[in-house]
Amino acid sequence: MIIIFEGIDGCGKTTQVKLLCNYLKKNKIKYLKLKEPTKEFKDILNKNLPPLFHFFIFNASRFLVYSKIKKLKDKYWIIIDRSFPSTFVYQWYVGNVKKYINKEMLLKINKLVTQNIKIDKVFVIDIDPEVAYKRIKRESLFERKPLEYFKKLKDAYLKLSKDFGWKIIDGNDSPENINFKIRKILKI
């Protein structure tokens, strides 16, 4: 089983990853928790460079992550905190990389870096951008953006979820209830 958690910064996705992993652990289901982007790319991503540059760095990072997944996916449940849906939303749609790379090309590149590995579920935790915005206190390039940017990200997640069949989860609920809903969908 391969599951991706997504959503705008501050949506509570990392808490959901944790809750699901705790549940898997309790039930003796072997899992692997992964995060994109990987550490070695963090510094370069914090530089103020154009979205097209970021697009390729995220894809490079992703290629390494999926190489690992390829080896381990039959033995472990794979839980990923952000993956290609983030690139589709942040760089391609909101960052306007779609100006250079059309949908067909985007999917081709994605197929290449994710090595044709089938994803079972993408959960998008959807919350009010103002709530998310207030939650974010950390300093990073991505999180220093104005509220308007968060609204654009939310709209992009909703639009692309429709196009790609990602499951939208209402994030305006307690973490436990959200976890319950997610487990119900996963039938565990």
Ligand code: TYD
């Ligand atoms: P980080 O602090 O690592 O994670 P999070 O907010 O998920 O806890 O920040 C990751 C940032 O990188 C986040 O703002 C989203 C962004 N991002 C992209 O723009 N494109 C991508 O492909 C990925 C994986 C992340």
